[in-house]
Amino acid sequence: MEEKLIIDASRLDPEGEDVTGEVAAVDLDEEFVKPFGGVRYRLRAQLFGNELLVRGHLEQDFTLVCSRCGRDFDDTVHVDDFTMSCTVAENSSEVDLTEDVRESIILALPSYPVCAEACPGISQKVEIPRDDRWNALDGLSVGEKKTKEERSSKEKRKNG
Ligand SMILES: [Zn+2]
Secondary structure: OEOOOEEEHHHOOOOOEEEEEEEOOOOOOOOOEEEEEEEEEEEEEEEEOOEEEEEEEEEEEEEEEOOOOOOEEEEEEEEEEEEEEEEOOOOOOEEEOHHHHHHHHHHHOOOOOOOOOOOOOOOOOOOOOOOHHHHHHHOOOOOOOOOOHHHHOOOOOOOO
């Protein structure tokens, strides 16, 4: 696997050339999106004058976390229409596509990944454990409270 995806425009076949390989993965500091392997690319690179045009397919494997049920699952993110063009500098014919490729993969990541279309979400079968403390309330009879206001009116006046 390469660290960078670099195309040397000066060595390209004038008729265009297929460029395939694998470049080091998108390194995301993200808990719910973990890439593994590299970005696989199948590209067609062609030079028009001093304009380099690159088009093709990218894919990257990820371990994602399902937004419905919270489980990890593996999925492959595809970019079918990767397109990039740039002017090739006269003093340097090497064009670094690494960041363009990574950016395209990140943009293709699902906002709400789902492990399966039919994922039912978090299981609702969880039983709430019975709390024995509530049993004590069952024995209480409500409505037998006595008012204690009678006693409060007995005040003595002191004659000093
Ligand atoms: Zn799920």
